[in-house]
Amino acid sequence: MGTKxxxxxQRIVDAADNLFYRRGYNQTSFQDISDAxxxxxxxxxxxxxxxxxxxxxVVNSRVAGLTTILNQCEAETDDARERLxxxxxxxxxxxxxxxxxxxPIGSLSSELAKDDTALHEVSRQAFVLLRDWLGxxxxxxxxxxxxxxxxxxxAKIQGVTxxxxxxxxxxxxxxxxxxxxxxxxAKTLN
Amino acid sequence: MGTKxxxxxQRIVDAADNLFYRRGYNQTSFQDISDAxxxxxxxxxxxxxxxxxxxxxVVNSRVAGLTTILNQCEAETDDARERLxxxxxxxxxxxxxxxxxxxPIGSLSSELAKDDTALHEVSRQAFVLLRDWLGxxxxxxxxxxxxxxxxxxxAKIQGVTxxxxxxxxxxxxxxxxxxxxxxxxAKTLN
Numbered sequence: 001m002g003t004k005x006x007x008x009x010q011r012i013v014d015a016a017d018n019l020f021y022r023r024g025y026n027q028t029s030f031q032d033i034s035d036a037x038x039x040x041x042x043x044x045x046x047x048x049x050x051x052x053x054x055x056x057x058v059v060n061s062r063v064a065g066l067t068t069i070l071n072q073c074e075a076e077t078d079d080a081r082e083r084l085x086x087x088x089x090x091x092x093x094x095x096x097x098x099x100x101x102x103x104p105i106g107s108l109s110s111e112l113a114k115d116d117t118a119l120h121e122v123s124r125q126a127f128v129l130l131r132d133w134l135g136x137x138x139x140x141x142x143x144x145x146x147x148x149x150x151x152x153x154x155a156k157i158q159g160v161t162x163x164x165x166x167x168x169x170x171x172x173x174x175x176x177x178x179x180x181x182x183x184x185x186a187k188t189l190n
Numbered sequence: 191m192g193t194k195x196x197x198x199x200q201r202i203v204d205a206a207d208n209l210f211y212r213r214g215y216n217q218t219s220f221q222d223i224s225d226a227x228x229x230x231x232x233x234x235x236x237x238x239x240x241x242x243x244x245x246x247x248v249v250n251s252r253v254a255g256l257t258t259i260l261n262q263c264e265a266e267t268d269d270a271r272e273r274l275x276x277x278x279x280x281x282x283x284x285x286x287x288x289x290x291x292x293x294p295i296g297s298l299s300s301e302l303a304k305d306d307t308a309l310h311e312v313s314r315q316a317f318v319l320l321r322d323w324l325g326x327x328x329x330x331x332x333x334x335x336x337x338x339x340x341x342x343x344x345a346k347i348q349g350v351t352x353x354x355x356x357x358x359x360x361x362x363x364x365x366x367x368x369x370x371x372x373x374x375x376a377k378t379l380n
Contacts, residue, residue, distance in 0.1 A: 115217060
C-alpha cells in the first residue's frame with residue numbers, strides 16, 4: 001500500500017475509533033465513517049471488506065496506543081509502584097471523555113458481550129494487554145497474587161468510569177483516583 | 191386497560207427487558223419484540239408509540255424489581271450492615287447472567303451514554319434508586335460519608351461485572367464478592 005493508501009486507511013481507523021467510542025460500534029455505519037473521513041464508501045472496500053475488519057483494526061490501534069502509554073510509564077521510572085501510579089493517572093487525564101462516553105475499552109467490551117462471541121474476544125485484547133502489564137508490575141514488586149491485583153485495579157478503574165459516566169460526576173473521578181492511588185500504595189509499600 | 195391488555199403490555203415489557211439486556215437497546219427492534227412475544231407489531235402501537243416509551247417502561251419495571259429486592263433485604267433484617275451484605279449477594283445470585291451479559295443497569299447506562307441524553311437520564315433511574323438505598327443504610331450506621339460509600343459500593347460491583355464479563359471469569363466474581371463483603375464489614379463494624 002502506498003503512502004496515500006496508508007494515510008486513507010489510518011484516517012478510516014481513526015474516524016471509526018472515535019465513532020465506536022462516542023456512538024458505539026453497532027450505532028456506527030460505513031456511511032458515518034465515510035462522512036467523518038470524506039472518503040467515499042465505495043473506496044472503503046479497498047481497505048476493509050466488513051465492519052468486523054474495521055473493528056479489528058480499531059482494537060489493534062487502541063492496543064498500539066496503550067502500548068505507547070505503557071512504554072512511557074516504563075521510560076519515566078524503573079520503580080514498578082511509580083509506574084502503577086502513573087498508569088492510574090489515565091483516569092484523570094481522560095476525565096472529560098470518561099464523563100461523556102465512559103471507558104473506550106470497557107464500553108466496547110460491554111457492548112460486544114451482547115451479541116457476538118468473536119467480536120467480544122477481539123474487544124478483550126486491550127484488557128489483556130493492560131492485565132498482563134499491570135500483573136508484571138505487581139510481580140516485579142514481589143507480590144505473589146500479582147494477577148489478582150491486576151484484575152482488581154482494572155475493576156476499580158472500570159467501576160469508577162461506569163458510575164462517573166452515569167452520574168456525570170467529575171468529583172467522583174477525582175476522589176476515586178486519590179483512593180486508587182492510596183490502594184496501590186497500601187498494596188505495594190512495605 | 192383490561193386484564194388482557196395489561197397482560198399484553200407486561201409481556202412486551204418483559205420481552206423488551208430481556209432483549210435490551212441480552213442484545214442491547216439499539217440492537218433490539220420492534221420486530222424482535224414482536225417475535226419474542228407473538229404479539230403482532232401493529233398491535234404494539236396500542237401500548238407503546240415509540241421504542242423510547244418501551245425503554246421507559248423497562249426501566250420502571252427494573253426499578254420496581256429492584257425495589258422488591260431491597261424490600262426483601264429490609265424485611266429480612268433490621269441491621270443495616272446485614273442489609274448491605276444481603277444486597278451484595280446479588281452479584282453472586284446473578285453470576286451466570288453477569289458473566290454472559292454484564293450488569294443490566296450498568297450496561298444499559300453505558301450504552302445510552304453514547305447517544306441520547308434524555309434516554310441516558312432514564313437509564314440512570316435504577317442507579318439512583320440503589321445509590322439512595324445504599325446511602326440510607328450507611329447513614330443508619332452513623333457513617334458521615336454515607337453517599338460516598340454508596341457510590342464506592344456501586345462502583346465496586348460495576349467494576350467486577352465489567353471485568354468478569356470481559357474475561358468470562360466466574361472465580362473472579364466469587365473472590366470479588368468475598369472482598370466486597372470484607373470491605374462492607376471493614377467500613378461498618380466498629
